[in-house]
Amino acid sequence: MSGIHVSTTINGDPVEFVCQPGETLLDVLRDRLRLTGSKDGCGTGDCGACSVTVDGRLVCSCLVLGAEAEGREVTTIEGLADGENLHPLQSKFIEHAALQCGICTPGFLVAAKALLDRNSNPTEEEIRFALAGNLCRCTGYDKIVRAVSAAATEVRKQEGRKQRRSF
Amino acid sequence: MRYAAPTTTREAAALIAKAKGRAFVLAGGTDLLVRMKIGTIEPELVVDIKRIPATQSITKSATGFRIGAGVPTAAMGENNALKKAWPGVVEAANLIGSDQIQNRCTIVGNLCNASPAADSVPALIAAGAKAAIVGPRGRRTVAVDKIVTGPGTTSLKKGEFIEAITLPRPPPRSGDAYLRFIPRTEMDIAVVGAGVSLTLGPNGVVKKARVTLGAVAPTVVLVPAAARAITGTRLEDVALAKLAAACEAACNPIDDMRGTIEYRTEVAGVLARRAAKIAYQRAGGN
Ligand SMILES: Cc1cc2nc3c(=O)[nH]c(=O)nc-3n(C[C@H](O)[C@H](O)[C@H](O)COP(=O)(O)OP(=O)(O)OC[C@H]3O[C@@H](n4cnc5c(N)ncnc54)[C@H](O)[C@@H]3O)c2cc1C
Ligand code: FES
Ligand code: FES
DSSP, X not given: OOOEEEEEEXXXXXXXXXXXXXXXXXXXXXXXXXXXXXXXXXSSSSSOTTEEEETTEEEEGGGSBGGGGTTOEEEOGGXXXXXXXXXXXXXXXXXXXXXSSOTTHHHHXXXXXXXHHHOSSOOHHHHHHHTTTOOOXXXXXXXXXXXXXXXXXXXXXXXXXXHHHTO | OEEEOOSSHHHHHHHHHHOSSOEEEESSOTTHHHHHHHTSOOOSEEEEOTTSGXXXXXXXXXXXXXXXXXXXHHHHHTOHHHHHHOHHHHHHHTTSSOHHHHTTOOHHHHHHTTOTTOSHHHHHHHTTOEEEEEETTEEEEEEGGXXXXXXXXXXXXXXXXXXXXXXXXXXXXXEEEEEEEOSSSSSOOOSEEEXXXXXXXXXXXXXXXXXXXXXXXXXXXXXXHHHHHHTTSOOOHHHHHHHHHHHHHHOOOOOBTTBOHHHHHHHHHHHHHHHHHHHHHHTTOO
């Protein structure tokens, strides 16, 4: 079977790959590109462990075909930290012990980032609704919600500093 | 399996019509990819329609709205004009799954998947939505309530697909609403759903109404008797009781882990009453 040649952008870098028509974007990321941060939890859109953004929209990569990535901009958990510097969401997850086994964590971080990008001051209820597509079997969610809230405060502080510096 | 992403409607229709085995349209893939994974379908061809410009936008005109078949339901929620004109349709579409699902899933996929519990369908039928169909023999437009024929089956002919859904421009003093009942607040399949769309006369009396129910019969049902029960009224208690009774009478549900027949039937009446009150308020009645 001949594959489909796909040119796309992942975390800002141009990437080319060949995949089978039925292969999901999650399969491509994990098995072909070795970007194994996105997790394969359920494969049916229920758990959110595979969350990535495509053209800025948060999606389950297990329910996107690899071929659909042609010409799109994909971001994954691997694109969240700035080199060695963790994103505030990542540091706050550690600080608040918002993970135990960790399998759900990349998905929560990507989904929380998508939330903060459109709403940097979410209420607890907004955080819970925005993360309703992500399941965690370990933490009981409270610590995750607190970590996201703390990260939002941190992100707003950093934005404030950046703005002051630009004057 | 083959994958194709044509850039014109004509090309897409030709590809589907010429397929040797089963061809499926891919919109958001939130039903299709799940069914492929669990093995209930084995497509020979998957045609991704999202590269066709006509499927990608929501447009407003003098006659109403046109929502392209590739538009994710999240984009409906981001469209203020659409939300203002058809709040019930938008809230129904934005009940589907999580943010991750809503950033992909479409109302046309929700319709064509033909589940009796599809959340956007009761609201679309109540709103009098139409489907713009394209196929090997050209174009036709059909009321949304004529598309689903039973669980998992539609009236679309071989080679046909839906390019867009159109919603009329609501007359003055109109309102719509959709409510569903699920055991939790997010991410579950409707036990019952109820859609109401109505238009008031200048005196606040209901002039025209459409009432629909989901998940209580093999397809979403339009309940004309329920609409009659509230037409000519200001939703007084007697009218609402008649509406609920008409809805209960229209139910033909299944018994399953989500709800018994008795339970679903009663909840259908309750939700229809509540949805009617919200639609009435939105139409400016009080
Ligand atoms: C985790 C999860 C939660 C969900 N929650 C809900 C929920 O709360 N409520 C609900 O109603 N549904 C829910 N769903 C089901 C699904 O998301 C919806 O039915 C959705 O609207 C399907 O749209 P889609 O664009 O993804 O369809 P697709 O999967 O792309 O297509 C669905 C079907 O319609 C056909 N089709 C698609 N577009 C066209 C077209 N233009 N012309 C002809 N045929 C077409 C396809 O071939 C396929 O058979 C959920 C699914 C998941 C995975
Ligand atoms: S692996 Fe994609 S949602 Fe669970
Ligand atoms: S930390 Fe184990 S599933 Fe969330």
